[in-house]
Amino acid sequence: MSTQNQNGYMLLYxxxxxxxxxxxxxxxxxxxxxxxxxxxxxxxxxxxxxxALERKGAIVSGKKGRVLSxxxxxxxxxxxxxxxxxxxETLEEAxxxxxxxxxxxxxxxxxxxxxxxECPLDVRARELAREEQLVHA
Amino acid sequence: MSTQNQNQNGYMLLFxxxxxxxGLSPEELQKVTDNWMNWFKRLTEEGKAVAGNPLEREGKIVxGKDRVVSxxxxxxxxxxxxxxxxLDVATMDEAVAIARExxxxxxxxxxxxxxxxxxxxxxxxxxxxxxxxx
Numbered sequence: 568m569s570t571q572n573q574n575g576y577m578l579l580y581x582x583x584x585x586x587x588x589x590x591x592x593x594x595x596x597x598x599x600x601x602x603x604x605x606x607x608x609x610x611x612x613x614x615x616x617x618x619a620l621e622r623k624g625a626i627v628s629g630k631k632g633r634v635l636s637x638x639x640x641x642x643x644x645x646x647x648x649x650x651x652x653x654x655x656e657t658l659e660e661a662x663x664x665x666x667x668x669x670x671x672x673x674x675x676x677x678x679x680x681x682x683x684x685e686c687p688l689d690v691r692a693r694e695l696a697r698e699e700q701l702v703h704a
Numbered sequence: 705m706s707t708q709n710q711n712q713n714g715y716m717l718l719f720x721x722x723x724x725x726x727g728l729s730p731e732e733l734q735k736v737t738d739n740w741m742n743w744f745k746r747l748t749e750e751g752k753a754v755a756g757n758p759l760e761r762e763g764k765i766v767x768g769k770d771r772v773v774s775x776x777x778x779x780x781x782x783x784x785x786x787x788x789x790x791l792d793v794a795t796m797d798e799a800v801a802i803a804r805e806x807x808x809x810x811x812x813x814x815x816x817x818x819x820x821x822x823x824x825x826x827x828x829x830x831x832x833x834x835x836x837x838x
Binding site for chain 2: 633680
């Protein structure tokens with residue numbers, strides 16, 4: 568895996584509503600930690616504004632997009648609860664930032680993904696075209 | 705459209721499913737990609753899309769108190785997120801209508817539509833609780 572990426576990285580936070588089980592005081596502590604953490608990354612120019620996502624929404628699927636279903640966006644540990652965009656150049660640095668996330672202590676997991684320079688579908692289409700040319704050559 | 709449906713912070717579309725390229729010819733694949741790019745371009749010109757990016761089919765997952773790093777199943781998975789759009793539209797209905805135009809839908813892509821929170825929902829919870837406590 569190449570670790571350099573000029574386009575930055577996306578952190579996707581996955582968790583259920585773990586914060587429902589915390590006391591007011593504990594919760595306030597996590598919020599303060601989290602805010603300080605994000606403020607520091609932003610001041611260092613490493614994070615662009617990120618956001619939490621509301622624990623609701625819809626999923627559109629089916630050939631013509633006619634199937635509409637609800638979540639689950641609350642109960643599932645896999646549900647995405649928020650995201651952060653990082654302006655760092657290496658996967659190692661993005662991982663190190665993910666590892667410093669205060670909410671990890673409460674059971675969230677963080678997905679670290681490089682933003683693609685070029686759509687992976689485009690890349691694959693070119694590969695396939697090249698393979699076909701080789702077969703026909 | 706109900707006012708409860710209103711959200712000034714916009715919506716996020718998460719494109720799920722990274723296995724659509726299986727079984728497609730290069731021409732078909734190129735067509736889907738072109739349609740997708742044109743769709744994003746039009747939404748941007750209309751001021752409805754403010755950001756968007758495909759994600760590489762690789763990455764890592766960090767989890768647990770010990771902050772363990774592992775590989776994730778990002779290639780050829782039905783659940784994996786392959787990219788996102790941020791929409792500057794004010795209602796869920798409008799966001800869903802845009803999601804329904806996704807050129808990947810006929811190939812098994814599912815689009816998750818999520819309201820972006822204005823303030824951290826956890827902080828909002830605490831404020832609401834504090835109000836009740838008074």
